[in-house]
Amino acid sequence: MRQFRRDLLEFLRIPSVSTLPEHKQDIRRAAHFVRKHLLQAGLEGVDVIEGSGHPLVYGEWLGAPGKPTILCYGHYDVQPADPLKEWDSPPFEPMIRNGQVYARGASDDKGQVLANIKALQVLMEAHGRLPVNIKFLIEGEEEVGGETISAYVPSHRQQLRADAALVSDTAMYMPDTPTICTGLRGLLYTEWSARGARSDLHSGLFGGVAPSAVFGLVELLAKCKDSEGRVRIPGFYDTVEAPSEAERDSWAGLPFDEDEYRSGEVGATTLTGEPGFSVFERLGARPTFEVHGIAGGFTGPGAKTVIPAAATAKVSARLVPRQDPATVLGQMQKFAAENSPPGISVEVREVHSAPATLASPNHPIIRTAARALSEVWGRETVFVRSGGTIPVVGDFQEHLGIPTALMGYGLPDDRLHAPNEKFSLRNFQMGMASTAKFLELLGDAALA
């Protein structure tokens, strides 16, 4: 374990920030770090796959014919670290305090992906072999859209063929509570562009007769939801299914203080969202319509009396299973065409999209994962859904036809994407043990 911790600190010292061009060499260093450790774990065919974006790293071990094949995924890139001054210790000089390692990428995803690599190494060193076949695919663009991997998966179906995927890039519900995330919402991200008059006009000369692109877009967006937060775009909820009885029961049993959540994690005077659904449902099992940003007209200091000719907004919908991103895009486009106010035209363009994914807690692989977690942690595994999106899980589902076991070893207070990101060293070790146990049980089950 001591050596594995040293490896983790070395990994965390590489500032592999994927969105900043000045870190291109660090990205490469991180990819080669991963390559080295896949080799150390005894994988074969280990390769840094160069392409137009940041490289993928691949390795495999296929010495267990007749046993299942598991496709492991993770990412070696990290979010930018700013604002730097809010870090208690420098983001790329990992510090251990109270059993937590503080560094950018500690939990998202370097600590988790290294736990999985080291689980393989431990098994290999103990038995000279692995209990199942393994394919390991690691990307360096998860924080910037993942274009390379989402092109790679459909064009390498044969190479990546597997029975299930294992992804450790989520969080446990609370400390010492082994957790499987069974659902991820999808995402349709769009840009709405409004046009009014031919050019900006003076509001003194034309105010009262000229259409305003900013106000037109405001009017259209406001129509997209009712005052209680229901999306008013026709068809939007048509294919949305209620969560299963078993899931609802599981959620109802989780300890949760809504008022503490509201004032603590959300930091708002009230929670919002669709009436009639619990917080868990609104976060995991209901789609959303969110305006991430809006810009148009004059917004500098002081005053300028312009009637703006153009305005844009960034709008996304988080999608739930059976909501097709292309269908929802069409619904948005139709709604915009039919509801834009007179004199205003609004174009809705897709930026990117990913479907939701949902795994049944009764799927044999998920059941085995839950059993492994329960055995290692000595506690019943809980099933949750995440409101977020991991597009590669949708790609695995769509192009490889396999479910993903989302066995996350992060914690809710790990501060992903924020200053003072951390990862629990206990979870690093327990995660390693959990992954090893999962693979062992899979190997045993296949023999039985």
Next chain:
Amino acid sequence: MRQFRRDLLEFLRIPSVSTLPEHKQDIRRAAHFVRKHLLQAGLEGVDVIEGSGHPLVYGEWLGAPGKPTILCYGHYDVQPADPLKEWDSPPFEPMIRNGQVYARGASDDKGQVLANIKALQVLMEAHGRLPVNIKFLIEGEEEVGGETISAYVPSHRQQLRADAALVSDTAMYMPDTPTICTGLRGLLYTEWSARGARSDLHSGLFGGVAPSAVFGLVELLAKCKDSEGRVRIPGFYDTVEAPSEAERDSWAGLPFDEDEYRSGEVGATTLTGEPGFSVFERLGARPTFEVHGIAGGFTGPGAKTVIPAAATAKVSARLVPRQDPATVLGQMQKFAAENSPPGISVEVREVHSAPATLASPNHPIIRTAARALSEVWGRETVFVRSGGTIPVVGDFQEHLGIPTALMGYGLPDDRLHAPNEKFSLRNFQMGMASTAKFLELLGDAALA
């Protein structure tokens, strides 16, 4: 006239752009140009008044005791010239083509203010005296908010005491149609700041439960007007009066092609605004609610899934007579407090304001101005209202208690604030004659 044209070209060569610090010396040069020509016209006590902003220029001639005193106003500063590449000749190298002089500031307001100065010079040279008492006050901040003059007027009531003001900074309704603008709308310019959660949140983790400041502001703004363009803020229209029968008749008689106006000047697929009011009424006699700009959240290229914690909008209301800016501000603040969606607080802050002004066509000074214009142009003078705002006219009304004769010599196609601004040399000469005639008639009337 030849010399006066040369003077005009010299004035136009000074790039006195008030908003750009690099033109500070040009501003000073323009002020001293004005000073020189006030002296040439025979005014006394001519002074460049330095203060914290751009200087005012003042001069007077008080040698006609018993006669009325007229306070003339104009401005020597101009708008920026960009986009430069859209000019057919350089903005500060005035060119005469087809009887028009092309240059930034030609019509707004250098050509018009110089016509008035030269009218005084002509009268002085012809008679050795002026027919009335004159006080001339010229500012250099009209295009940047006019702070200096609006502080100067109330603190120099005695110095500026007069029977009426004369302002040539508006346009004639159409060529060869002498025009008096009897009404100017006021302006209440505000900034609306919305706050939601304590900080930006991730829409995957919190989408469905967390309030969005951008969407909250969008919802609030959309509520401020109904779908037909009526302002829904309670009390907003309470003090708004219908224009007089005489005004309506005058407007109905003006030649106007709504479809040509829509496609040509406005450049929109449809005109908007309150149903039941003509274009003239919506532009001049009805208040507006306009969103000049909005900003919040992520608006860069690509995608970022943030739930924004803050958003702002620039919002103004053009006001009509008897609408008090402070009252309307209070109405906006109350509306925002009562109509902001749950979890969102919106603060409405005044940036600046000016009340509307309205002069009766039957006021003796306005009647005299109309008679002067009709005699010089050989056509009946028309009365219009402008939708714009000239704050100093409100200051004259409020602090000096005097009406303003808005005798404008610009034309609707002079392209103020836009590339290829121009001023008709015929209007320069006829304007000079009109102002001289106005002052003569005022002097005669007082004798009668």
